[in-house]
Amino acid sequence: MNAYEGMFVIDLSEVKKDTNEVEELVEGLIKKCGGELASMARWDERKLAYQIKGRDNGLYTLTYFNGGQDTVRQLNRECRLSSHVLRALFLRLKEIPDIDAVIGKKNDRAARDDRYDDGPPHRRREGPKDSPPAAAPAASGEGAPKAAEAAPKAAEAAPKAAEAAPKAAEAADSAVEPDAKPADPAVTAENADPVKADAPPVESSEAGEGSPDAGALSSEDSPAESPDTDGGEEKPRADG
Amino acid sequence: MMRNKRYKKFSEKNRCRFCRTKEEVDYKDVTILQKLCTPQGKLFSRKRSGNCAKHQRKLKNAIKRARFVALMPTVG
Numbered sequence: 001m002n003a004y005e006g007m008f009v010i011d012l013s014e015v016k017k018d019t020n021e022v023e024e025l026v027e028g029l030i031k032k033c034g035g036e037l038a039s040m041a042r043w044d045e046r047k048l049a050y051q052i053k054g055r056d057n058g059l060y061t062l063t064y065f066n067g068g069q070d071t072v073r074q075l076n077r078e079c080r081l082s083s084h085v086l087r088a089l090f091l092r093l094k095e096i097p098d099i100d101a102v103i104g105k106k107n108d109r110a111a112r113d114d115r116y117d118d119g120p121p122h123r124r125r126e127g128p129k130d131s132p133p134a135a136a137p138a139a140s141g142e143g144a145p146k147a148a149e150a151a152p153k154a155a156e157a158a159p160k161a162a163e164a165a166p167k168a169a170e171a172a173d174s175a176v177e178p179d180a181k182p183a184d185p186a187v188t189a190e191n192a193d194p195v196k197a198d199a200p201p202v203e204s205s206e207a208g209e210g211s212p213d214a215g216a217l218s219s220e221d222s223p224a225e226s227p228d229t230d231g232g233e234e235k236p237r238a239d240g
Numbered sequence: 241m242m243r244n245k246r247y248k249k250f251s252e253k254n255r256c257r258f259c260r261t262k263e264e265v266d267y268k269d270v271t272i273l274q275k276l277c278t279p280q281g282k283l284f285s286r287k288r289s290g291n292c293a294k295h296q297r298k299l300k301n302a303i304k305r306a307r308f309v310a311l312m313p314t315v316g
Contacts, residue, residue, distance in 0.1 A: 007309055009309055009310065049312055049314075089308060106268065
């Protein structure tokens with residue numbers, strides 16, 4: 001007789017979890033295949049990492065039993081045929097452990113002393129990413145209080161710098177806009193003269209509002225751009 | 241002899257968490273197994289996990305068992 005560990009994933013929609021129906025189902029399966037149940041406990045009820053037979057949740061039942069060579073083979077067959085069991089995993093052990101200790105170890109996570117909680121060894125840093133370099137521990141005793149004073153000041157300066165950054169970005173954007181605006185009337189003035197000469201008179205009110213402005217801009221800008229013209233005034237010809 | 245002494249100080253002992261804590265690799269210990277996998281559910285290499293060869297092999301089997309009983313995802 002060999003010692004085995006069996007983990008059954010039970011479908012909760014098929015079995016009532018409030019009653020002993022789960023334990024009776026598992027015990028019946030093991031006895032049917034020639035095994036002797038040593039201990040059994042409900043390990044966890046949790047969401048599955050992926051869907052099995054369309055189910056998202058399952059009840060994990062941990063069992064320890066003794067059996068022969070054919071026991072596990074028959075158990076696998078019975079679990080595959082059963083509609084209540086979603087998955088079953090059987091492992092051979094050297095000896096049957098205390099099931100209460102196993103359940104307690106699973107629940108007692110706070111007692112774990114894990115030094116590598118902050119990541120793999122080659123990626124571990126001494127401090128968090130956002131901390132300033134002044135937060136590193138100082139070697140000398142005189143440097144330690146100075147470093148302690150510098151640390152809160154650096155912490156205060158960091159949010160102020162964060163606030164100033166978007167304001168600087170807004171100022172840069174606003175500085176760009178006035179430079180762009182004067183370029184527009186120069187472009188429109190150059191293009192407006194040939195268009196204005198060729199275009200027929202427009203009777204709409206909106207065009208009427210726009211045209212005097214365009215005319216005013218063109219009359220003001222044209223002397224600077226085209227020195228040949230005299231501001232639009234016609235000089236009398238000297239033919240005499 | 242001098243070469244062994246020179247390189248001895250660069251070796252970091254007890255980088256394997258299972259050698260240091262003397263715990264067995266168990267497929268039911270999902271919290272530890274998840275730390276030794278990427279967010280996509282892939283196994284970390286020995287270089288990244290810091291495990292010794294013996295425990296890396298046991299870890300590989302434990303993660304595959306956890307995936308079989310849907311304690312850990314197979315993809316993503």
